[in-house]
Amino acid sequence: MTTDSPGGLLPRLASAHDAISFAGFMLGAGAIGLIVAIYAYEVTMRYFFVAPTMWASDFVSFLLLFSVFLVMPWLTREGGHVAVTLLPDMLPERLGSLLLRLGWIAGSAACLWAAWISLQENIVLFERGTATLTVVRFPKWALTAVITYGLLNSGLYFARLAIFPAAEVQGDGGRHA
Template sequence: MRRILRAHDALTWAGFILGATALGAIVAIYAFEVISRYAFGAPTMWASDFVSFLLLISVFATAPWLTRDGGHVAVTILPDLLPPIRDAMLMTGYLVAAGVCLWAGWICLGENIHLFERGTSTLTTIRIPKWILSAFITYGFVNTGLYFIRLAFISTPTGTQHD
């Protein structure tokens, strides 16, 4: 089981690096667009499209890693006020979050297949198959759901994961 969890963590770390790289590319593209537009009077046709694509990738590629590290949004006022049932409440919350994420991932997977079968492309200057972008959404939801399951079952009473 540890090998599977390590492989899961390695895949998620790779996604985090991809998302961080996408964020860096957004900064570079915006800088290029500003220089191109205002210094040379030649705005690009593609910068806005790529920034949109890369923003989607950065959000959904990094979400699982942030969940793994506890960077997700958590409102813990009730568990904090009710220490005797704190762990049960947190576990329930993690399982509900996992269910929602996995359900959304399932819906997205169906949409990915539909987009692939129809050959649907983006309606942008630079056209790419939509399934490529929606695959990142599916990855983000499913992988985040898996981390919520891990948080529910492989946690210490303080909510941190065992190694």
Template structure:
């Protein structure tokens, strides 16, 4: 599982690059539009793609580190044994949900690739690669949830 952890860390760095790109392009667009009165037709689209990459490339490492937002009122009120069962249940539901979503999205990415579908934008690009990144993030998160499920001990 060392490779899975390393891949998740690498994807998280890629997410950081996506965030940096989104911020730079957003500032660029504001300056181009309001200072030079020359808005672009492509920067908004690129920021949207960067946000998809950012979210779904960060997801596996966030899941790996259990760094997601957690409301733990219920686990804190339960006893230790019930809290462990609740954690197992939550990891299982997380694995099933992200795994099923990843499977569905991967199928859609394949369909988009086979049909050569493009984005609906001023500057269209192939849809499949964005959808594939989403599927990858979901599938990797599902694997991390399964690994967490195995690690919960009584």
């Protein structure tokens, strides 16, 4: 069995990457739901019972970070990132495709570089035992690890887009429902 066959290593790795990213997407969507529930609870407690919480704002901040960086890889996979394609759309198909691939390579390099920087900061924060300066103390490395996850996986999706046809990245023949 070769790595380029349908049952090869690359398709299995791509499927695992997709499964992990979809799980992150679902967790990020759940974080948005929790933000709504926490804010509703905070408003109820503050204005109806005159007993505001001290923790709600902290959790909303943490969950907002989670929602952005857990969802980011899946949105990159689905083409939900910001893309200005005016020039590639105006060029002949072959040249436009090349320009898009160059953009994906640049996006991959930027995300992977930022992920590397973030990883270095994760390590420093972990070694120092640094926690947030909030009512609810939370280890900062756990928060920045989510940033690293999002940047790394988005960088991998941009690389997949640059190297493979869109149909292989999306796993659905390029068709979106």
